Amino acid sequence: MSMTFGIIVGSREFFPGHLAATGHKHIVEAVTRAGHQCVILGAEDTEHGAVQSYEDAKKCATLFKRHVDEIDGIIVTLPNFGEERPIADAIRLSGLKVPVLIQATPDDPGKMSIQWRRDSFCGKMSACNNLHQYGIKYSLTTSHCVDPLSDEFGEDLARFAATCRIVGGLRGLRIGAIGARPQAFNTVRYSEKLLEASGISVITLDLSEILGRVDRLSDGAPEVAEKLEAIKNYIPVHGVPAPALLKQAKLAAVTEDWMREADVAISAIQCWTSIEENYGVVPCTMMSMMSSKLMSSACEVDVCGLVGMHMLALASQTPSALFDWNNNYGSNANKAVCFHCSNLPREFFKDYKMDFQEIIAGTVGKENTYGTVDGVVKSGHMTYLRISTDDASGRIRGYVGEGSFTDDPLHTFGGAGVVEIPELQKLVRYICQNGFEHHVAANYAAVSGAVVDAAENYLGWDMHVHEG
Numbered sequence: 001m002s003m004t005f006g007i008i009v010g011s012r013e014f015f016p017g018h019l020a021a022t023g024h025k026h027i028v029e030a031v032t033r034a035g036h037q038c039v040i041l042g043a044e045d046t047e048h049g050a051v052q053s054y055e056d057a058k059k060c061a062t063l064f065k066r067h068v069d070e071i072d073g074i075i076v077t078l079p080n081f082g083e084e085r086p087i088a089d090a091i092r093l094s095g096l097k098v099p100v101l102i103q104a105t106p107d108d109p110g111k112m113s114i115q116w117r118r119d120s121f122c123g124k125m126s127a128c129n130n131l132h133q134y135g136i137k138y139s140l141t142t143s144h145c146v147d148p149l150s151d152e153f154g155e156d157l158a159r160f161a162a163t164c165r166i167v168g169g170l171r172g173l174r175i176g177a178i179g180a181r182p183q184a185f186n187t188v189r190y191s192e193k194l195l196e197a198s199g200i201s202v203i204t205l206d207l208s209e210i211l212g213r214v215d216r217l218s219d220g221a222p223e224v225a226e227k228l229e230a231i232k233n234y235i236p237v238h239g240v241p242a243p244a245l246l247k248q249a250k251l252a253a254v255t256e257d258w259m260r261e262a263d264v265a266i267s268a269i270q271c272w273t274s275i276e277e278n279y280g281v282v283p284c285t286m287m288s289m290m291s292s293k294l295m296s297s298a299c300e301v302d303v304c305g306l307v308g309m310h311m312l313a314l315a316s317q318t319p320s321a322l323f324d325w326n327n328n329y330g331s332n333a334n335k336a337v338c339f340h341c342s343n344l345p346r347e348f349f350k351d352y353k354m355d356f357q358e359i360i361a362g363t364v365g366k367e368n369t370y371g372t373v374d375g376v377v378k379s380g381h382m383t384y385l386r387i388s389t390d391d392a393s394g395r396i397r398g399y400v401g402e403g404s405f406t407d408d409p410l411h412t413f414g415g416a417g418v419v420e421i422p423e424l425q426k427l428v429r430y431i432c433q434n435g436f437e438h439h440v441a442a443n444y445a446a447v448s449g450a451v452v453d454a455a456e457n458y459l460g461w462d463m464h465v466h467e468g
Contacts, residue, residue, distance in 0.1 A: 010082025011050035023079020061093030081123030106145035162450035179207035179270025244370035287343035308441035316445030342415025377417025401466030422468020
């Protein structure tokens, strides 16, 4: 995903001007090489296109304002010490409320004469001090100083882009909550008001309204035929009764139509067991297909679990799933079984098919539970995340970490995989001691750093990082 960054080249006038000029060139090269766009002053606007004075800051702010709807984040590059106050002034005057990354270019010990000395190591501290005074939040590179053309900065930039996607994707987010929380799932209670305070709105819809729309939709409607074809192209359906496929297609058509109508990006849906009893199908395949398209969908109206799914999808630009921390795996203390019954996106499986939901079938009958996505979760590195609203403290909190799905054998139903996490017993103790839910979001990516940066630094949430 291409992003647009506002670039501020910091420079202090009595440092060599050629450092600012090459710094301007190198940061543009680094950003464009990564596939992103730059909004930056040119040499025709200020000396070397740098920001060295309040007048320069005003020019930079004016430029940024012209691109306010495009800029996803701001990068401050310090090819020399930089004028600390104009940098902060430029950001404040722009009015932008986006993440800010501070990069400082290292000195070469062999070039410490007045003609080559940068002092960016020191200047970065002064720039950060001023941003802190101005109340402007910012992110840092892994190393205090890093060459903008290095692979290391490329990784810093990728992580910062993920931070920007999370922050931008959550601000103004509209979530569709379809149906009531299942009576037996107190665990998924949440505070709409705390989410709203972070710019996240929950748009509710009674399940009866969805089922009423489905009832009024003709079996032969073009949108139903389109969804039926999409389902068959998405997942093997051998052995699934045709009426169950039709019900899944109608449910998908109506649900996505309402989401467009209500302008909601992602959804949490009631399942257990109202849809099965009152409509005769599980919504798993429909939800799997939406998550696969990065329209994350969570069951049991787990809105906070959905937020975690969406954050991971924003960071990685790949599908997320919501699991139960479900079983121990033998006597291995660092392994567990992650499971859902399941609506996992197909990207999580090494093999999969549509089937009936074995757990609910015992209650509502097998014929009413077709639509689940059944398969074995593939191996690979992953990031896991749980977000929760804590009414008692009035805070949003969460935990995050990284581990791996393994190829360990597992013979069960639904969507299940064995996960290995260093010091897993410490993690599950933390979950229990702090009253977190049994659901956890997962994504095949290493994005915990961006999640923590976005959540703690820019959204003001409390995050626990599990360290193995």
